[in-house]
Amino acid sequence: MDIKYLAILHLCLILSVAGSYQDVGQVIIKPLGKELTVSVGSSLNLTCEYTAQCTGGITYTWKKVDTETEKNIIRSGSTLSITVVKLEDEGVYICEVPCVKNIKKVTVRVYSLAEPVIEMPKDLKDNTTVAITCSVNSIHPPGVVNISWYQGDNMLFSEKKDSDDTPISFTLSIHLNKEQHHGKKIKCIMQLETLNVSKEQFEILHIYHMPSDVNIEVPSSLTEGKALLMSCTSTGYPNPAIQWEKIDQPWPIHLQRHPNGTVTGLLAPADSGQYQCTASNSQGTKSNLITLDVQYGPTNTSIISSKGHFIQEGEFLNLTCVSESHPKVKCYKWSMIPELSLPKDLTPYDGYLTIKSFHKEHEGIYECEVTHQNGKTQRAYFNVILIEPEREMISPAPQLPGAVGGGVICGLLVGGICGFLLAKWLK
Incomplete structure (x- = not known):
């Protein structure tokens, strides 16, 4: 066989194989699907791809099926973009790849809702x-x-x-x-x-209704000097305004009322009492009450004596320890200074110390220490002094008038006698 003939036959075979490879590819439109639904006013982007290679490069042509003009070329390039979709954009769109005479169709449905x-x-x-x-x-x-x-x-x-x-x-x-x-x-x-x-x-x-469920929250323990956080909340529409007041008393100036319904400040004994929280809106008003019981003390602790500071031996003496606090102090401790203990015959009872018969060993400074339930303590002191007994003395005062009187009488008598005797002698 002629060598030229074999060469031509080989070349034709190569071209035939290359041509068959071109037909293997597929045309794909993205987004995938035979039918797309888009809304009026939205945007639409269709992308055409060919999965193989074409001799001389790949070109794309977009067409829309029109019942009047058959196929109209509307765009060249792999991407078809519609910025604002209109009702007239509805229809069937075709992507063609001329090198392989292959096409792909997609139906675009346009809706308006x-x-x-x-x-x-x-x-x-x-x-x-x-x-x-x-x-x-x-x-x-x-x-x-x-x-x-x-x-x-x-x-x-x-x-x-x-x-x-x-x-x-x-x-x-x-x-x-x-x-x-x-x-x-x-x-x-x-x-x-x-x-x-x-x-x-x-x-x-949003349903208009008057305030309801006025809820007040306070700490479980209220102690003088501690920080207070008291809150009041209520439901209603429009949102209720919250107002605090103290019943029958002016509002404490050291307690701050806030727009969100909270009350803050440092507690004082005078803060005890009844408080009212009122929630109000255009539909009505509702209130709730709370009682604050502020614990305080001890303060102004002192010792009261039934006889004062001076007492005679053998007398009865009662010492009472008093202190201002709330609730009342229950813990008292008695002692003497400087011994820090009491005579053995003395037994205190709470805030009382009784001495049935006062003697020298009872003389001295007494100390009362009170301890409140909140842990605070305070002390008071009282000095008791024994009075020394006075010595008995004979008073000369009652004899003096008698001596003077007797002297006067004796003088008169002696004078009278002497005058009588003188008169007799002169005769």
Whole structure:
């Protein structure tokens, strides 16, 4: 066989194989799927890919099937982009790869379903029945529209209607109850059954009602000098305003009232008493009371003596330890200075120390230490002094008048006698 003939035959075989490799590839349109559904006003991006290679490179041509002009070339390049989708963009789009005469089709369905609008009365009142409407003013293509009402995740009502490109609305009648509905989300879902596309809208139900459940919280232990955090909260709509006051007394200037319903400050004994928290809004007012019992002391501790500081031997003496505190101090400790102990014959009882017969060993400084339940202590001191007995002395005062009187009388008598005797002698 001629060598030239073999060479030509070999070349033809190579070209035939290369041509067969070109036909192996596939044309793919992304996003994948034979039919795409897009909304009016959205954007659309279609990308065409060929999975093999073409001699001389790959080119792409996009066409849209038009019933009047058959196939119209609308774009060259692998990507077809529509920035704002319109109803007229609906149709069948074809991507061609000329080097292999291969095409791929995709159908684009364009729908129009506007955002639903929920309408209801502005002021929702407790224990009233209201009508809530959900509507849309643009639906395409015409068909069955399914509407569903939800409160949270619970379906309340479902209904179907036929649409014909005109606005459509659905109304839900609901009896309002603040415990069941206030602050809850009510949702409307519109669904085009033909295309299985939907839109939803929701509103929060705000039901006007007066304050309720005025709750006051205070610390379990209230002690003088400790920080106070007292709070008052209430439910209601509109949100209630909180106001604190002290019953029958001015508000303590060292306690601060805050807009969020809290009261802060350092506690003082005078803070004990009854307080009222009032919650109010446009629908009404409600109050609650709390009593503060502030523990304090001990303070102004002192010792009171039944006989004063000076006492005679053998007398009865009672010492009483008093202190201002709340609740009353229960722990008393008696001692003497500097021994720090009491004579053995003395036995104190709470705040009392009784000495039935006072003697020299009882003389001295007495100390009373009081300890409150809050752990604070205070001491008081009292000095008791024994009075020394006075010595008995004979008083000369009663003899002096007698001596003077006697002298006068004796003088008179002696004088008289002497005068008589003198007169007799002169005769």
